[in-house]
Amino acid sequence: MATIDFPAEIKALRSTLESIEAVSDPTALQAKIADLSEQAAAPDLWDDPEQGQKVTSALSSAQAELDRVKKLSQRIDDVETLVELGNEMEDADSLTEAEADVAAIRKDLDALEVRTLLSGEYDAREAVVTIRAGAGGVDAADFAEMLMRMYLRWAERHGYPTKVMDTSYAEEAGLKSATFEVNTPYAFGNLSVEAGTHRLVRISPFDNQGRRQTSFAAVEVVPLIEQTDSIEIPESELKIDVFRSSGPGGQSVNTTDSAVRMTHIPTGTVVSMQNEKSQIQNRAAALRVMQSRLLLIRQQEEAAKKKELAGDIKASWGDQMRSYVLQPYQMVKDLRTEHESGNTQAVFDGAIDDFIEAGIRWRRSGGND
Known part of the structure; x- marks a missing residue:
């Protein structure tokens, strides 16, 4: 006959599964799968192969995670039924099989539980x-x-x-x-x-x-x-000063406040632009330069973060x-x-x-x- 306390073991399995579900949130996973499925069905998905790969990989991963949780829940139900039948029929072989199933479920739950421990800032990344x-x-x-x-x-x-x-x-x-x-x-x-x-x-x-x-x-x-190929800058983070251009350029440049000095307040990055004839043109040109500079700063910060994460x-x-x-x-x-x-x-x-x-x-x- 079986040598384990089946009611206690099955209760422990269900408790572990509930703690996993609390973290993985099957309802949220289903919503995520629905959204990714919609993206994957878009006719232009593979116009950008890298994005297409990212969407299909994320969909496959989310579906697999949901399936693992559902299958483990079903396996616990099945082993509970097997134990009940084994006890009713006094079938030692069924109880031995159930004991092996409990051990296998425990191992798979332990592996799935590890995923819930991955909660670091970058853990979900490739x-x-x-x-x-x-x-x-x-x-x-x-x-x-x-x-x-x-x-x-x-x-x-x-x-x-x-x-x-x-x-x-x-x-x-x-x-x-x-x-x-x-x-x-x-x-x-x-x-x-x-x-x-x-x-x-x-x-x-x-x-x-x-x-x-x-x-x-x-x-x-x-x-x-x-x-990212470009960087969005909220208007609230920019300070715009206009002033009169100096140097050659004709009367329309030198007599109007067409030059632009753009300051990104969080980083103190400053861009001045006065080559264009209108303030609108100078502002657009300054914004393009500002975006490029801030993108470079971001990349440098990411490189420093990677080095820190990699360690020595x-x-x-x-x-x-x-x-x-x-x-x-x-x-x-x-x-x-x-x-x-x-x-x-x-x-x-x-x-x-x-x-x-x-x-x-x-x-x-x-x-x-």
Whole structure:
């Protein structure tokens, strides 16, 4: 017979699901899906391929999230029914099956619960991942390529689109560095816990004497910050002064208040324009220059924010966050969370969800303070 307290277990499952629903808000998700579906049905959607990809990816992600919650609710109902029938019929096989179902549901709920922990400012963004070979020579370059493959395979397992932006190949083997995007919502929230120094210990395939080699690679993860081609400036943020133009230009320029000095109050950015003959023309020209300057300021701020988020990753002894040991034994171990796996091949093939989930819970508990 079953060895667990089914009523208590099922009650706990429902309680966890309710806490997840309180955060994910299925009603809001349905409204979001309806809006995205309408956008996806627009005949001109793919006139802008990048926007088309963004809409369809967001729709797929939102639908998948809603389906996960609904299916888990149905699975809890089903296992409750199975337990009732098993008890009525005194069917030990049904109760054993129900016990296995409860364990599977608990695992899936735990994975879904992790998503509710991703509430940082940039967690919902897509991600840009950069991997750099560190100390260890050609082995480090090879390790960098192994890590890139690991993350691309992880994305492939989940159906997440990726885009390799840059690769710099090492002379003998592997990569000096590589940068790629993971284009799915919450990619940054998930992968941000992968940032840091990774260490590989193995018998070097590049050493003629077959010696054990330790090498390092750095993983940097930053959110994909959306760029805009123009910038809207509220009228309330602008101070406009008009004055008489000076210098050559003819009587109409020098005798009227056609010149414009535009000040963006929040940043103190000033643009003066007097080349045009009318105040309206000078004002329009000044606004175009002001928009360009403010866009540049925004981009510089975003770049600084990315650098802050990426942190300073050394890729050497003393600051590694995860070790991949292939010799003398096989073990992948995260040094922050203590999570480990003896199946190193599966990890390098992209099976890193357990490491990511452990990292998110560790971070949320204040482990990186």
